[in-house]
Amino acid sequence: MQKRTYKFRFYPSKQQEYELYKFLELARFTYNKQLELKINKYKEENINLTQFDLNNNLIKLKEDNPELKNIHSQILQEINKRIKFAFNNFYRKLKTKENPGFPRFKGRNRYDSITYSQSGFKLNKKLYLSKIGEVNIVKHREIKENSKIKTLTIKKTCTNKWFACFSVEEEIHKKQIKQESYIGIDLGLNHFYADSKGNTIDNPKFLRKLENKLVKSSRKHSRKIKGSKNRYKSRLKLAKIHEKLSNQRIDFLHKESRKLVNNYQNIAVENLQIRNMVKNHYLSKSINDASWNKFLQMLSYKVEETGGKIIEINPRNTSQYCICGNKVEKTLAIRIHKCNKCGIEIDRDVMSAILIKNIAFNNTITTVGTTGSNAWENVSVEASMNQEAQVR
Template sequence: MLKTYKFRIYPNKKQEIKLLETLNLCRFTYNKQLELKINKYKENKVNLTQFDLNNNLIILKEENKELKQIHSQTLQDINKRISLAFNGFYRRLNKREQVGFPRFKSKYRYDSITYPQSGFKLENQLYISKIGQINIIKHREIEGKVKTLTIKKTSTNKWFACFSVEQESKSHSNLTNEETIGIDLGINHFYADSNGNLVDNPKYLRKSELKLKKLQRKHSKKLKGSNNRNKSRLKLANLHELISNQRNDFLHKQSRQLVNNYNTIVVERLQISNMTKNHYLAKSINDASWNKFLQLLSYKVEETGGKLVEIDPRNTSQLCICGNKVEKSLATRVHRCNNCGIEMDRDLMSALIIKEKGINDFSIITVGTTGIQACQRTSIEVQ
């Protein structure tokens, strides 16, 4: 499995100038290579491959001597980015999804440099070829074999080093029902689990929405290209970064807590991209970052040797644990079953159904007569 380690770096003024120059040259190369690929197809219906683009780098270097300042593999990675952009475009086109044609990059849309395999060395400081030794805050040790280094500049002018590391996945242990949990993601609560816990949704974007709107209004009134507009942009970027950091911290802590306590986590197979087409829910769903949360769960269970099970979401909110169907509108927040008499929060019941489906569909081992199977047609104790 691949894992990314992200560290803050502190280049001095000369190094920062070199990094910015490298970014600009990489962006220039990206746009030139993209232009070549588009024109070749328009003129001769020839689809240039990544190999063809790599060969064209020789000509591009002769025409632009300053490109020789950049590590060769960094330039080749630019061609890989173009190929990936077109692969994604064709894939979405074939699936009849919303597509966006690969576009040219402005200085605000090209913010990273990648060094595959070589051109860098990490010890007490980070050495980067043709840049030099850069101070780095290495707050934890890297476990595994480093495959690539990506230097990234944020919109708030901070620099980060991101190491992509190959690690061995741990083997799955024998799983028991007591180590299995069902998770129902929501908006009112971030999630409900099958143990009866409701985790509040922090709604970081919603809480900062008024402040964001004020800053956006002030920013729009500033003269384009002025120092005041740039200062205003930084204030706006800092607030967006704060919201993003708050959200990421919350998601990492919640996912880590689940992975550390349970071998198997059962979730619904949600079509989040379709759900966000509902304009009444889109902002709340994006603020909750369900997709990011599921991605974090996925790599963390692989890292610890656990399992993430996805089940069909149909009827998880309409069934009772006794097997009876209890139809409810979205406005109905309490589950009441006329068959077994149980009454509880609808999200908690959904979490129990999700866990039961995970156990039945994927044959997760149960212990004795405890757990979900023993709960059918009986009362449920919610902790």
């Protein structure tokens, strides 16, 4: 069984939205009340209230605040779970003798989700929520048959959109697809990535446009006076661009990682952590870092479905050598790899991808660059050249 989350947007009516906001506010109230109780018990009597104790206290809380009876009881119990998680951090720091602060209370608009565990909701054509009724929901994909929905989290974004996130357990079916065995890819600034077959995939233009827009808007935003209406407006605008950018970027990363995993069993990449240490003085701390990390994460979990592997290699020398073993030094400005020994002329990132593949799958990891060009004898140069290096 595999855990997976399906996130669908839903559209409550005005009345339903009003009720949902009330839920969130009641949930926030409960969170703060229960947290206060737990902190006080700890401070005054050195007692660690368990989740069980907190669940029991809900009875009293409901007596004092009858409006809490309008909210599904599992939602309230789930709040106690969140308090427990928030406190885990506190206890951990206590153990390591750091001076921990208690988990913080949630201010207005700082509580934006509630969770149903197991009951209180039903998903058919519409989404049924207890005490709310049926709401319109857009399912851009169907949850697989035979899978178990474990929890539902209702989330409001800071741009006031509503999402239903279903946490689902489903059976894994190893996919039967026709794949080639090996490929190397080089993540870069010039191309999003280049592969050892000679393909280059670029960052889509719409992403770059949005990134520019984001930079401009956040500059404008910082000039607005704190607490002003204009600042509030520009914050909302900024949040909208952020959201759009992040959605579109994730779509792009999903699409590209899916393509690679469907076509290749084993994928070689550079280890990003080492690469950051080695090459950081070239690479400006950019949005790319986050994208690359996310991309590798996606590759890793997708590759699990097909039984393949991601191999991370040490990035040393993947940009300054030729497939023939000759050293070809290039500054970042030079985009074409030209070797005066074997005559190959090729996109520099494609050459890097070929080297990455060879290092990963021909076991030249320890020898590359350390013992000179002889180290390349066990690389099948000719084969690699014929199959992959499409000389321009």
